Structure formats: C-alpha cells, structure tokens
Amino acid sequence: MDKERIDQIIDKHHSDPSSLIQILLDIQAEHHWLPKEALEQISERLQVPMTRVQHIATFYKAFSLVPKGRHQIHICMGTACHVRGASRVLDTVEGLTGIKPGETDLDLKFSLETVNCLGCCALGPVLEIDGKTHGKMAPVQTADVLKNYD
Amino acid sequence: MSEILLKIDGKEVKAREGMTVLEAAQRAGISIPTLCHHEKLEPYGACRLCIVEIDMRGWKKLVVSCLYPVAQDLVVTTKSEKINRIRKMIVELLLAHAPDAFDLQDLAREYGADRDRFEKESSFCIHCGLCVRYCAEVKKKHAVGFVNRGANREISFIPEVASKECWNCKECFPLCPTEALQAAYVLTEALMSHTRQ
Ligand code: SF4
Numbered sequence: 001m002d003k004e005r006i007d008q009i010i011d012k013h014h015s016d017p018s019s020l021i022q023i024l025l026d027i028q029a030e031h032h033w034l035p036k037e038a039l040e041q042i043s044e045r046l047q048v049p050m051t052r053v054q055h056i057a058t059f060y061k062a063f064s065l066v067p068k069g070r071h072q073i074h075i076c077m078g079t080a081c082h083v084r085g086a087s088r089v090l091d092t093v094e095g096l097t098g099i100k101p102g103e104t105d106l107d108l109k110f111s112l113e114t115v116n117c118l119g120c121c122a123l124g125p126v127l128e129i130d131g132k133t134h135g136k137m138a139p140v141q142t143a144d145v146l147k148n149y150d
Numbered sequence: 151m152s153e154i155l156l157k158i159d160g161k162e163v164k165a166r167e168g169m170t171v172l173e174a175a176q177r178a179g180i181s182i183p184t185l186c187h188h189e190k191l192e193p194y195g196a197c198r199l200c201i202v203e204i205d206m207r208g209w210k211k212l213v214v215s216c217l218y219p220v221a222q223d224l225v226v227t228t229k230s231e232k233i234n235r236i237r238k239m240i241v242e243l244l245l246a247h248a249p250d251a252f253d254l255q256d257l258a259r260e261y262g263a264d265r266d267r268f269e270k271e272s273s274f275c276i277h278c279g280l281c282v283r284y285c286a287e288v289k290k291k292h293a294v295g296f297v298n299r300g301a302n303r304e305i306s307f308i309p310e311v312a313s314k315e316c317w318n319c320k321e322c323f324p325l326c327p328t329e330a331l332q333a334a335y336v337l338t339e340a341l342m343s344h345t346r347q
C-alpha cells in the first residue's frame with residue numbers, strides 16, 4: 001500500500017487521534033494487513049506515540065501485523081459442523097492451499113483460520129470466504145468453491 | 151481546598167479533597183503494600199495489592215486504596231484477616247508469573263504466600279505498567295509499551311526510539327518489580343545491533 005493512499009485515509013478522518021482505530025480498520029480492510037511503515041506514518045501524522053499504535057494494533061484480533069492473503073477462509077469447527085465432517089473440509093482446504101490455520105500462502109492468495117460456530121449450524125459444515133458463507137460442504141464442493149477465487 | 155476527616159485503622163486522619171485513601175494513609179504513617187503505585191505517576195490500579203476495606207455509614211466494601219478517593223467520615227481498615235487472605239492470593243498468583251522476583255518474595259514472606267501454589271507460567275512481567283507509564287508520563291519518550299492482550303500481554307520497546315533514548319536513561323529499570331523489563335531491553339538491544347550489522 002503506498003504512502004499517498006494511507007495519507008488519503010488519514011485525511012478522510014481529519015488526522016484525528018481519536019479516529020486511530022477507524023484508520024487502522026480502513027487500512028486493514030483495503031490492504032488485509034498493517035505494515036510497520038503504515039503504523040509509523042499514522043503515528044507521525046496523528047501525533048500518537050508508536051507505543052499506543054502498536055498497543056491497539058496488537059490488541060484487536062481484527063488487525064494483522066503480518067501479510068494476509070487476498071481471500072480470508074474461515075472454516076467452522078464448532079460442534080455442529082464438527083459432527084457433520086468439518087475436519088474433512090479442513091483437510092481438503094489444507095491440501096489444496098498448502099497452508100494450515102493461522103497461515104498465509106506464499107502467493108498471498110489465501111489466509112486460513114478456524115472458528116468455533118459461525119451461527120448457521122443447520123448449514124454445516126460451513127466454510128466462509130471473504131464473508132460469504134458456503135454451506136453443506138463436502139470435499140468435492142469445497143474444491144469447487146476454492147476454484148472461484150484467484 | 152476543603153479538609154476531610156476520615157478514620158484509618160482507628161486513627162483520625164486529615165486529608166484534602168481529591169486525595170486517595172492510599173495517599174492519606176501514607177501521610178499518616180500507615181503503610182499499605184503496593185506494587186503498581188508510584189507517586190510521580192497517575193493512579194493505575196493494576197496489581198490490587200493495596201486493597202482495603204471501607205465502611206461508609208455501615209456499608210462495607212473492598213476497594214483499591216490507590217484509586218479510591220477520600221471522603222468525609224470514611225472508615226478504612228487496611229489490615230484484617232480477610233484483607234490479608236486476599237493479598238496472599240494476589241501474591242501467589244503473581245508468583246506464578248515471576249517466581250524469582252525479590253519484591254514478591256518479600257511480600258510472600260509477609261503474607262505467608264506459597265510460591266508454588268499455582269502452576270508456573272513464567273512470563274516474568276506482572277503487568278504493573280510502571281515502566282510503560284514512567285516512560286510516557288515522566289520522560290515523555292514512549293519508548294516502551296504494551297502489546298497483545300490478556301495473558302499474552304507483554305512489554306515491547308520501539309527499537310527506533312529505544313536506540314536513541316534508552317541507553318542514557320534506563321530510569322525505568324529500578325522501578326520494575328521483576329527482571330522482565332531489563333530482559334526485554336537487553337533483547338531489543340541485541341536485535342538492534344543485529345540489524346545494524
Ligand atoms: S516489565 Fe516490569 S515494570 Fe514493566 S510492566 Fe512488567 S513488571 Fe511492570
């Protein structure tokens with residue numbers, strides 16, 4: 001993410017120190033992670049110490065300080081999905097992407113996380129990609145769904 | 151500023167409005183154990199060791215004295231079996247994180263705390279915040295701060311700031327009740343010299 005774009009986002013929030021979290025969220029949404037340079041730029045422009053920016057960026061799970069893929073895969077491991085075969089869905093995704101939960105592939109295509117119940121147990125096993133829910137997943141369907149992303 | 155009269159451990163104590171119970175007690179020569187309190191810093195209330203019992207017209211409550219403001223006719227008890235039991239527990243919990251901290255060992259002796267009561271989870275830092283707050287409030291350098299949260303919270307130096315400011319200051323070192331601060335600094339230093347090469 002270039003410096004100008006970050007400046008634009010900061011300007012949009014009038015360089016207001018109380019908008020720190022919102023600025024971080026905007027950058028996270030656009031860039032999928034928060035590079036150190038971005039944090040430094042924010043610290044300087046908002047006149048907020050780096051310790052504080054870092055404290056907030058590491059406090060909330062919504063922020064990532066390491067590169068994330070373009071697409072975020074969440075696999076539900078909740079009880080309902082588990083009994084309906086979530087682990088097979090996870091195995092399939094791990095096999096196809098080559099990454100384990102918490103990891104991101106080298107092409108920065110996918111990041112994988114597991115979650116405990118997405119709140120739509122009747123659809124289990126559930127897989128969510130970039131916020132879109134895919135229900136009743138079996139290994140074959142899982143592979144088909146993943147093909148739609150690049 | 152108006153004067154306030156309160157009673158601490160049966161002793162009449164005069165205080166000014168806006169003072170905390172801890173300040174009033176200290177001024178009257180009554181000692182209350184503290185770990186995260188520092189007179190130059192804003193009250194923080196992290197360690198809970200300074201807990202006392204207050205009685206406001208028959209209404210009893212446990213409060214942390216370093217945060218609780220004095221009030222007219224407040225009756226404060228700083229030592230009792232109940233309070234000592236709570237302090238003992240706090241020390242035991244902290245010892246699980248920093249079993250070899252001298253300050254904690256002294257407190258353990260005083261309150262009869264068992265060093266091995268809880269399974270060790272040596273993170274060394276007990277999150278008193280003295281280093282972070284001292285650097286921010288007194289030195290205004292913000293070289294060290296907290297990162298992460300909950301049980302994983304730890305201190306972290308900002309290398310760019312630390313490399314300029316810390317070597318000649320290090321005023322936070324003696325404040326740390328454990329050895330965690332110094333260790334974190336030494337680590338940061340090592341990483342800095344490594345990247346410089
Ligand atoms: S490193 Fe020491 S002074 Fe700093 S917060 Fe931890 S225990 Fe307190």
Ligand code: FES
Nearest residue numbers: 076078081118120
């Ligand atoms: S257990 Fe998967 S959605 Fe509830």
Ligand code: FES
Nearest residue numbers: 195197198200216
């Ligand atoms: S000294 Fe009061 S909470 Fe630590």
